[in-house]
Amino acid sequence: DTGVSQDPRHKITKRGQNVTFRCDPISEHNRLYWYRQTLGQGPEFLTYFQNEAQLEKSRLLSDRFSAERPKGSFSTLEIQRTEQGDSAMYLCASSLGTGGSLTEAFFGQGTRLTVV
């Protein structure tokens, strides 16, 4: 068990519905990442937090996607008006970083989203 928890593990939703995923990082980790992974691909960077500040967002993160980390602990990723192309594994990772360096990222089990 890596210590990063994601909920739910699986989500099936109808196209057009909104979904929200939660990530609980390792407690002392100040950095939190969201990635998306599709079959046969590596994790694609979506966004990144240092404490409660969202420092970077990928162009993959359209206006329908929003992420928060309100108290610098857990994070949520919301997808509005889901599309079939949103079907993927959504991965959360956390790490401990100071300045420009960081420890390795520890990953959760992921949330598998299926949009039907």
Next chain:
Amino acid sequence: AQSVSQHNHHVILSEAASLELGCNYSYGGTVNLFWYVQYPGQHLQLLLKYFSGDPLVKGIKGFEAEFIKSKFSFNLRKPSVQWSDTAEYFCAVNGGLDMRFGAGTRLTVKP
């Protein structure tokens, strides 16, 4: 922007064969480099990492990787693979604040 290239999409080896998986990255500054492994149905796990110092790093399960700065490479090696090494392997680079991954190499080891 950072990018990571893994040259081999799928590698098939027999047990006891030697393994080398290629990874090249594009980033102009100082980087931290990682290899992660994903066994079937499991989450990503760290195999090894390079931050600084000796460019030949050793990881878990007999894996090692060599950082060659002039070639922007961080290739993964193992002298003798086992059936249990069947998994997907991802190279990752941190050159700033975030971490970018390659597309992955699927390794199949035949018993």
